[in-house]
Amino acid sequence: MSWLVTGAAGYIGAHVVAALRAEGEMVVALDDLSTGKSERLPRDVNLVRASVADRDEIASLLGDQEIEGIIHLAARKSVEESVRDPIGYYTRNVAGLACLLDAVASSPTRPFVFSSSAAVYGTPSGGRVDEGSPTKPESPYGETKLAGEWLVRAAARAHGLRWAALRYFNVVGAASPALADAGTENLVPRVLTALAENRPVQVFGDDYPTRDGSCIRDYVGVEDIARAHVLAARALRAGQDVGVLNLGRGEGATVLEVLDEIGAVSGRPVDYEIAGRRPGDPAEVVARVHRAERVLGWRADQDLADMVRSACRAFARRHPGALPGLSTSAPGDLASRSRRP
Numbered sequence: 220m221s222w223l224v225t226g227a228a229g230y231i232g233a234h235v236v237a238a239l240r241a242e243g244e245m246v247v248a249l250d251d252l253s254t255g256k257s258e259r260l261p262r263d264v265n266l267v268r269a270s271v272a273d274r275d276e277i278a279s280l281l282g283d284q285e286i287e288g289i290i291h292l293a294a295r296k297s298v299e300e301s302v303r304d305p306i307g308y309y310t311r312n313v314a315g316l317a318c319l320l321d322a323v324a325s326s327p328t329r330p331f332v333f334s335s336s337a338a339v340y341g342t343p344s345g346g347r348v349d350e351g352s353p354t355k356p357e358s359p360y361g362e363t364k365l366a367g368e369w370l371v372r373a374a375a376r377a378h379g380l381r382w383a384a385l386r387y388f389n390v391v392g393a394a395s396p397a398l399a400d401a402g403t404e405n406l407v408p409r410v411l412t413a414l415a416e417n418r419p420v421q422v423f424g425d426d427y428p429t430r431d432g433s434c435i436r437d438y439v440g441v442e443d444i445a446r447a448h449v450l451a452a453r454a455l456r457a458g459q460d461v462g463v464l465n466l467g468r469g470e471g472a473t474v475l476e477v478l479d480e481i482g483a484v485s486g487r488p489v490d491y492e493i494a495g496r497r498p499g500d501p502a503e504v505v506a507r508v509h510r511a512e513r514v515l516g517w518r519a520d521q522d523l524a525d526m527v528r529s530a531c532r533a534f535a536r537r538h539p540g541a542l543p544g545l546s547t548s549a550p551g552d553l554a555s556r557s558r559r560p
């Protein structure tokens with residue numbers, strides 16, 4: 220029996236495939252390669268190139284492949300892009316999910332793991348959020364993730380699906396260069412690209428009510444995120460109720476602290492300049508992760524240095540010479556801390 224992983228050739232999807240296989244689970248990978256990269260998957264993985272909205276393809280997969288459950292990661296995930304293209308985001312992230320659920324619900328009930336996001340919280344009133352905190356998404360991307368949770372929950376009630384919705388916080392790192400985040404949206408890839416191009420990083424605001432004025436986020440290692448998917452899938456297989464889970468480290472780091480860590484790990488100080496605040500950026504979003512620990516026995520293992528180091532190493536292998544000090548810099552080497560020009 221196999222797990223059908225949609226979005227399997229994506230940054231997080233490929234890590235989930237690797238984690239499942241490392242635990243001896245069989246995988247069928249589905250990806251339309253619109254943003255995914257087939258080279259992220261081992262050659263012996265059965266990759267079906269299709270969209271989740273391709274009802275015939277999904278129906279035949281569920282019919283003739285031994286699929287025991289679905290792990291659904293296929294989605295578009297850029298906050299900024301979603302503001303420009305809300306129709307595309309609702310079509311892909313919500314209508315696509317509805318097509319997949321329609322196919323899944325009409326066959327024997329199978330466990331369904333849904334990739335959700337901390338973006339559903341929008342700007343939390345107190346910074347720290349648990350799964351019962353108010354959800355007030357502030358972007359079409361976050362709205363599609365919340366609507367997706369509602370849809371999965373309703374389908375589960377109507378058709379007896381066992382389900383989990385995993386709310387990722389800020390995912391960082393890479394198990395290998397091939398699995399690196401090739402996106403240009405999130406902080407760490409943008410800093411590494413700026414380092415490679417010898418230009419300063421823009422820090423979106425240093426006047427927030429935080430310890431150094433820059434925003435606080437809950438950065439979590441991608442391998443920890445992937446491990447949580449295996450645990451959730453197995454819990455559902457065992458008939459356990461899972462529901463909504465925050466996947467974060469439960470502690471926050473400021474933007475300037477992340478730049479500092481990248482400088483320390485890479486051996487190159489990160490030059491930055493302070494730009495205006497980015498619309499929609501909350502000052503602080505940090506997960507309470509007690510429920511994931513209680514329900515799955517999961518806690519993130521990697522600390523900020525671990526995940527930054529894995530991101531730097533993957534980046535350096537893809538951009539030779541970009542981070543010359545990476546292999547030798549002492550983690551605490553103050554000379555390489557970030558600095559403001």
Ligand code: WQD
Pocket residue numbers: 296298335336337338387388389390404405406407409420421422423424434435436474497500
């Ligand atoms: C982080 C911080 C920026 C770039 C993400 C997405 C999504 C979700 C988690 C899964 C912010 C600052 C960034 C730059 C900066 N995960 N920044 N300069 O905004 O927390 O949103 O949340 O779905 O990935 O919704 O992530 O990496 O864009 O920004 O100062 O060049 O870094 O202001 O405070 P964000 P991000």
